[in-house]
Amino acid sequence: METISGKSLSKIGIGSYGVGGRGHRDMKITEKVDNEIYVDALVHTLNKNINFTELCLGYGHGQSIVLFKQALDKSQVSREDLFITHSLYPRDLPSIETINQDIADFYKIMQTDYADSTLVTQSILIKFGEKPIYDILHNLVKQNKTRYISLSNASPSWIKKFYDEFGDKFFAHEGHLSYEVRALQDKGVLSVCKKLNVENIIWRPLRRNQTKSHDWDMLIKLARKYQKTQNQIILNWMCHEEYRPMVMSTNKKHIDENIESLNFNMDDNEYKLINEFRPANYISPEVDWEGINIDDDIVGLVIDIDKIKKNSK
Numbered sequence: 001m002e003t004i005s006g007k008s009l010s011k012i013g014i015g016s017y018g019v020g021g022r023g024h025r026d027m028k029i030t031e032k033v034d035n036e037i038y039v040d041a042l043v044h045t046l047n048k049n050i051n052f053t054e055l056c057l058g059y060g061h062g063q064s065i066v067l068f069k070q071a072l073d074k075s076q077v078s079r080e081d082l083f084i085t086h087s088l089y090p091r092d093l094p095s096i097e098t099i100n101q102d103i104a105d106f107y108k109i110m111q112t113d114y115a116d117s118t119l120v121t122q123s124i125l126i127k128f129g130e131k132p133i134y135d136i137l138h139n140l141v142k143q144n145k146t147r148y149i150s151l152s153n154a155s156p157s158w159i160k161k162f163y164d165e166f167g168d169k170f171f172a173h174e175g176h177l178s179y180e181v182r183a184l185q186d187k188g189v190l191s192v193c194k195k196l197n198v199e200n201i202i203w204r205p206l207r208r209n210q211t212k213s214h215d216w217d218m219l220i221k222l223a224r225k226y227q228k229t230q231n232q233i234i235l236n237w238m239c240h241e242e243y244r245p246m247v248m249s250t251n252k253k254h255i256d257e258n259i260e261s262l263n264f265n266m267d268d269n270e271y272k273l274i275n276e277f278r279p280a281n282y283i284s285p286e287v288d289w290e291g292i293n294i295d296d297d298i299v300g301l302v303i304d305i306d307k308i309k310k311n312s313k
């Protein structure tokens, strides 16, 4: 996959949830820092040729996309050198009319006439019905307003259905994978995407540094052996498996560390061991894979895992 200017996609991408403070339109904003910090971090990342992201008008009550645009204008990068996914999440969008408005606002704020991909969730397809959402997406493709279509937080059966509808216009599935949470691996989401030649984009790959805070034995050992950080081991593993982790950071040292995670190789057996790792004696909560609450169910997995005792290996 390439940007419209012909540049290959970087192996890691830019997370934009948290830029302008954490929160969707239906939530209070938390953890906000000065806008300059977000813009500086984004300019730094863009100038290092990290070139794909997803933008959502609900993130930071609209501030995330505005700050991203400011950073893009300040950077040495042009819009055509980026692959931007416009994400539509149901918690921000109470009606079909608000979806159409959101799409119009995306082009206006970004001063662009196209998205590289437009993303919907399985839950939005269930909430509004497949037909009205598919019609919106087909129209965007037909009018060259989006180059591709993406899906998020979906089961293998919905991914296959989506592929039947959009074929090679189906760019990526965006889902959660982390060192501890392997539901997408176990459920076959990652493998079905690979089979269909649909990219696996990974959200919250570092679990906001919570994985590192746990200090899992294998990560400590590998970090020591390769003189890397635990987060670098995680990102290196994901990229080796040809998944594309999307990381949010406001810290230039972290951003450089994340980019440098691509510059080494581990032994094949070590990648195999990481792939096979599952937290011992942990029974994860149920996910209703075909249901409308799948987004919340998966976030539940990401949070629940922190209940595991710190001394588990």
Ligand SMILES: NC(=O)c1ccc[n+]([C@@H]2O[C@H](COP(=O)([O-])OP(=O)(O)OC[C@H]3O[C@@H](n4cnc5c(N)ncnc54)[C@H](OP(=O)(O)O)[C@@H]3O)[C@@H](O)[C@H]2O)c1
Pocket (backbone or CB within 6 Å): 014, 015, 016, 017, 018, 054, 152, 153, 174, 175, 202, 203, 204, 205, 206, 207, 208, 209, 231, 246, 247, 248, 249, 250, 251, 253, 254, 255, 257, 258, 295
């Ligand atoms: N499709 C969906 O349903 C969905 C759901 C959630 C998120 N997303 C997308 O996925 C993106 C990534 O997820 P996320 O932002 O929740 O989680 P994340 O990228 O795993 O973690 C971001 C947090 O980790 C810290 N961090 C980043 N690199 C670090 C490093 N090298 N060392 C230590 N700490 C580091 C950052 O702090 P510093 O600022 O201090 O570096 C930040 O607080 C989001 O921004 C959003 O775009 C999509």
